[in-house]
Amino acid sequence: MKKNIIVISGPSGVGKSTVIKELMKRSFVIEQSMSDTTRSPRGNGDFYRFISRKQFFNNLKNGLYVEYNCYSDNYYGINREVLRSILQKGHIALIDCNTAGLLHLLADKEFQKQIISFYLTAKPEVIYARLQNRNSETPESLLARMEEGISDLAVAGKGIYDFIFLNDRGDTAEKILQVCSGNLHIKSDLSPLELSDFSIRQKEFCDKLKKE
Ligand SMILES: Nc1nc2c(ncn2[C@@H]2O[C@H](COP(=O)(O)OP(=O)(O)O)[C@@H](O)[C@H]2O)c(=O)[nH]1
């Protein structure tokens, strides 16, 4: 079956949204699936349908979500109809979700065979600098996001993703496009074991930040 659902995951601040925008600039058939979230908008064009907790739980009760997740005290969910409508047009759906989200998608009978997954990572000091430059977080919420990344990196390091890329050279979108167009020469930058080491490094970095 054709892989027409691209999942992009990675710790907060690694550059997922940036790579996603680049992918959509380069291909008219790649379309991002808009998730619902209860978090507040950042005002930088972040790609979500922003809804209240009440609305989110109502949607959940009515079975609207393929999967949902709580991240840093906010809920996120993939709307089945939003995803279906992209695929029905013959387009490729792009999903930004965490590793729990990918695991839920891989368990979904309707979509599981269509997924190709990419995990992006970077050194914790790089992630920290990017989150600071993004100006979207308070020092507390920045640390909370980096701490969420520790467990996400650890689970991702169990070999769940098709490709793991270091997002440090500005060629990530190009590599994803190459993979999706069948270029078999593109390899992961890191093994799952090496990725789990990034979880340990991110934990050490967060522990040091908390002591400062
Ligand atoms: N499971 C799941 N995760 C999501 C969904 N939408 C976004 N996420 C993840 O939620 C986390 C927080 O996303 P966001 O608030 O945009 O923060 P950012 O990663 O700091 O830009 C990231 O790991 C996203 O990949 C979704 O619908 N389902």
Ligand SMILES: Nc1ncnc2c1ncn2[C@@H]1O[C@H](COP(=O)(O)OP(=O)(O)O)[C@@H](O)[C@H]1O
């Ligand atoms: N390859 C890169 N090099 C330098 N800065 C980057 C790169 N990718 C993203 N950034 C910057 O890092 C910050 C976080 O990127 P963003 O795409 O919001 O990450 P995410 O969606 O993974 O949380 C943004 O300010 C973005 O401009």
